[in-house]
Amino acid sequence: MIEDLVRLRQELADSACRGALLVSGEKSASEQLCADLLPDLEGEVLLIGSYPLADLQPAQRKTVLGRECQTLIWNLHSQPDINTLAASAGCLCRGGLLLILAPEPDDWVDSFSLADGSPSLFWQHILSELEQWPYLAQYSLEAGFLAQEMPFPALAAESDLPTADQVAAMHRVGRVLHGHRRRPLVIRADRGRGKSTLLGLSAAEFLLEDRGDIVITAPRKEAAATALQHAAQRLGTSGETLSSGSSSLRFMPPDRLLDELPEARMVLVDEAAAIPPALLEKIVRHYARVVFASTVHGYEGSGRGFDIRFTETLNALTPQWQSVELQEPVRWSEGDPLEALINRLFLLDAAAPEPAPAIKADQCEVVLLDKLHLLNDNTLLREVFGLLVVAHYQTTPSDLHHLLDSLATSVWVLRSPAGRVCAAALVIEEGGLPAESFDAVLQGERRLQGHLLPQSLVYHCGLSEGLELRCARISRIAVLAEYRRRGLGQRLLQAIEHFASAEGLDYVGSSFAADTTVTGFWLQQDYLPLRLGVRRDPCSGSHALLVAKPFTERASNALTPLYNRFGRHFCLQLRETYQALDAALALILLNQSVSSESLGKDEWRDVQRFVSGEIAFEHAYPSLFRYLQSGPLSQLPEGEDTELIISRVLQAQGWTQLARRCALTGRREVEHRLRQGYRLFLSLEQGQTSDHE
Template sequence: MVLLNLSFIINRLANKLMVDVPYQWLHWSRQQPRKFICLQANQTGSERLATELAQVLFGYFQSQNDSFAQLSSQAPAPVHAVFWQNSPLLADKSVTSLPDDVLTLLERKLLSKDRQTPTLAGGELNGDEFRIRVINAQQYRSQLGQENRLLVIDARQGFNPDAIAALSGTIIGGGVVVVIIDTQITADSISLTHFIGGIENRSNCLALNLTSANEKSEWLAPLTRMLTFHDVASDLRSLPDLSDGAVNQAQQEVVAGIVKVASGKRDRPMVLTADRGRGKTTALALASRYYLQQHSTSAQLIKIVITAPTPQAVATYFRHLQDSEGWQVNGLAAQFAGHQVKFMPLEQLIEEKQDCHLLLVDEAAGIPIPQLLSLSKQYHRLVFASTVHGYEGAGRGFTHKFLPYLRATYPGTRLAQLREPVRWSVNDELEQLLFERFFLNASLAELPSVASLPITAQQLRYRWGHGRDLLDDEQLFSQVIALLVSAHYQTKPSDLKLILDDPNLVLGLQFSELSTAEQQAERSDTTGNNHLLVGVVLLLFEGGLAPELVEKISRGERRIPGHFTPQSLLTQANADWAFAYTYGRIVRIAVHPDLQNQGLGQQLLSASEQYAIERDINGLSTSFGVNSTLFNFWYQAGFQIARLGFSRDKASGEHSVLMLKALTPGLRSQAKRLQQQWRENLPGYLSDEFKTLPASLMAMMLSASSDQQNLGVAGERDIDADNLQQLQRFIDGSRQYSYCVPALHKLLMSLAKNDYSYVKNIASQDEPERHPHSLLLAKVLQKVSVTELVKRGGVSGQKALLQQLKDATRALLSQQTY
């Protein structure tokens, strides 16, 4: 624990008058319950709905402000509000609002200058007290890290669990969430019905059907009762007074840990995870404030840099600094005693290494994995802070991909977690609703200690059905989601909507049967049926569209959700035949982490294949961010390459690959031809679109996609005697590299299926890109510069690199027989 020095305590006492108001507001507001209102409405009557809703909200926040003003004799925080709707029209950035839309009308009502109501503090709550921001579609992520008192979501264009979960996390205690849904969409959406079903019997949550009310607005009375403010007993004179301004002991310990990163040994990063509303951003600000105040007399300039996916995400951080005496805050930069704190965009931090004492990375799960890796390699005093619920951007890739890398690379990595809410009260009903209905806290059940390991094929049982079939078994449903979360960094709340609402999606559940002795020893299990859930697969059936619709897709006029495979083949691989076949796309596959590497995943794929064959499906498909481990899994299951995406996924930093496994002769010949075409066209892309693709992975894909099986027939490799002679002379140094490039190119492009084990072993090494074979492929096929390869290979210079290339050529020739 870092002890505070006397000067800081004196500063805090001198600063007390300034910090009292925001500090009191924080503690007062977090004791007030958050309100959740779900209004079922149609597309008409927006004017009346907006007028009456504005009136109720206006009165609620006025009473709330009055109550706080009576206790503190100070003005409370403005009513920061965010309005979100899933309208395609608002995708046009030039359009900021929609005419006659309920959100636009509500915004006008709340901001109306002619509406003024005296408050008990002698002030006025009017349009100037509201700070409203209208956002749409994926812009909800821009609000992560901010604090709002009002959230209104118009979900009549579509139910988006990701947006509701993310934006609700910005609402502080005493705040209000209003979700407007369409009656018809509710009737058609099982996921929405499931969500609304959780509102019942919660005192601070209310669901109203406006369409069933009469013209006298019968819904207004219960809404008014729900939004009649009743102050929870508060005593601002007995607030906790932790020495560093922390709200609770756990936050104070985190602050001390952050300070230790700045003042202790290098390369010992800290990772702070927390659910929404736990005060992680506040902890970053408090630590920054304390560290600089502790070094206020230092002659050395101290610089703290904070970054995040968006500048808006750090608004709370700088607001805390602004509330402190002696700090000069100008936008996203601050100074104290000559020392500096500033926000910097990710791209700038990566391209221009900064000389800073501490780098804070907020909302880290919203940052692409490659950028996180770059930061961890360039900076030596790092704190990563984030939630990890899947809707942040990089999803759960932060915990599944980046965190294991960080701990392996820097053994001194420290993990910290904040559990107690800061923005709202413990046992908050809105948080409970979101966690329960979106399974945000689903966790894997521990395997029974008596379970037989390894699991044999004879113990496995399979169950196929739709997501709605699981609604009657909440425990099993929770385990399904937990398995998916454990295996896939892209799993997010909106996956629940896909599982429950898409009639073409089928769940395959893989169970291990317990023996009689195991059943007697283990009274409870994950299903209640004497079976253990060990694997899950999501199978989405695609194809079978009408010819006229296919023609519009081909011309780029339509994009049909739920038919990724044929649409991708048609528009990106020029496969005119794509919609002549049906596909079972494997959207997700997961095996219990404690049971992996036993072949259960391959057996689950085999069961999926049999299920598809029984339903006359022509083939299976899958698409994923490709790396050597995942590619090997799907290749071993008999899948072929169909296409490789040019751009890298923003979350994983990996190129997306589409693979097929044909189940009928017709599709089998088409898939083979498609893979041949991909391999023939590949050289034209390797030095440009695929220049950053790992060379070790490219070697695996070249080998796997070859039509040739036999190593021993030189003619099949397109390597003649002249080519072999050039290669030998390159090895012995009698020919310069440049004169041998054509022969080297042929050698690498002739990788055959029997080379697969050789190149896979290279890719499985700790640093496969440093292997001579990877350097050779990167130089010859991807045209990577000598400077970059010297750095990548960790060699002393060009001469040493050349020797590595020669060694790789010799090894490959000895591996292959001519």
């Protein structure tokens, strides 16, 4: 074995490739073999697994990104974390070896099985891709060493750093800092191209010029660690904040950045594809010099989804934005065959299907896919997963595992007459649980895995029937960008609702990061908002909204009071819990509220006096608040004045903050806009009353 391993490593070194060796056999024997090999492995060794091998401790996902190794060990016997497996592949350097410990191929069905005893389709997919890869070397404890079918290609030797790509990109970043304002730069790169290194080196160079503060943001601090590390090395310093002269570089998560809006000469956004477009848009609106770095095929989010969703925003707000793409790998050679294998194993390069000719929703066919058929049709699998990736800002390799192996998850697609996938949805059956667990869940002593909606309805809403009610939770629903707003999503959702009702489920629901577009879609389909999360997700910067649509009398009797309570409480919560909530989103939810409050004549008179300028805001405030709480209009009108009223009256945002946001000179102009908005409300209310008469 040692001689074969030495020969394989020499071939990899000579060809400047990375390779993989599949060690198949019984668990304890193959793990012992690997442990015996550890002293002979040169360079850094990284283990991905659930437990140690000899003295080698497994790496955690948070510590994987940014590391480098010459040998990477995947212990599949230990059922490792899928996301860590995929992320670790980026650590393996040029000439490195991926050592995969696994059962004999004939034993994978029994070794990787689900709770009901059925085989894991995800691991069948992994095995199939490994066996089809012509560069795979194999070692069986029973049959010995088997060399790869095809010799490794001879690739280019290691290039000097920074690469020509990086130098060119650093020049483009410099133009953002020194050139015209409002011309953001988008850096696109596949994994291993050194984009984070580029951001760090660029930040350090600009700090040395002492031209002002720089903020770097990313979905998680770990995602910005490489950039910060290279900046610190270049500056010869360390700490949470890196300084040079009077200028500094620091990390801020997206939600905090947008809450505090610190002064910054430039903002660097790493892993931008994993940050919701609504937050990226706010960054572009507020900061004049921004650089976005997006991984095309990554673990933190989909660069293709970023392109589709965010390009339109940049075209509208900053039409002179620029882009650059890093092509040359840094850690491995151009054309490295292992990179293609990793992409296929975890569908990192899965793309949404090409759009079909113009179609209508009623021409499409809704199909509930058989997962075995999905596994055996690689093109269909890649189309479905690619569509789900593009439609969601955070998709990880574990989502593929869940799609194929979750027994409670079904996959629905909408197909064009030509058979093209135009829309897709993942649906999870939840609930139907014994009521005996209610107290433990209510008191937070028990968390129900795989039952997100029942868990929330009991723990957050105190719904006594929350566990027993059966539901279909739509965890993902996606429509090809070219076909959105044509009724395809509605058609797919209606088919799922019909199926759920026929199966005797009590309701259909979902929980999602709330923004105006997604929330508007669900509410237009008559889904009831039941709960808005009190904390914003640090990655998405959004509150999670739980919605549901009852189909049985029991569900209607249980969920309708929650909907009414949400309407009563939401107006009050805006001042304390949701003070920073997007006013446009607040408007959508307020227009869904049902109010039984009535406004007194004296309060109505105060509103009129405020509109006419007789009394100041402070004197009229209680009545202005009560006016909105009483629901005077069936629908508050959309517009900047309405959003300003929500921000000041309901959310109690300050005059200075609102003046800055709306580009007004100060309180006087803000108050004028408030009077203008209430004047419109009174006018519409009078017209509404006349219509009823």
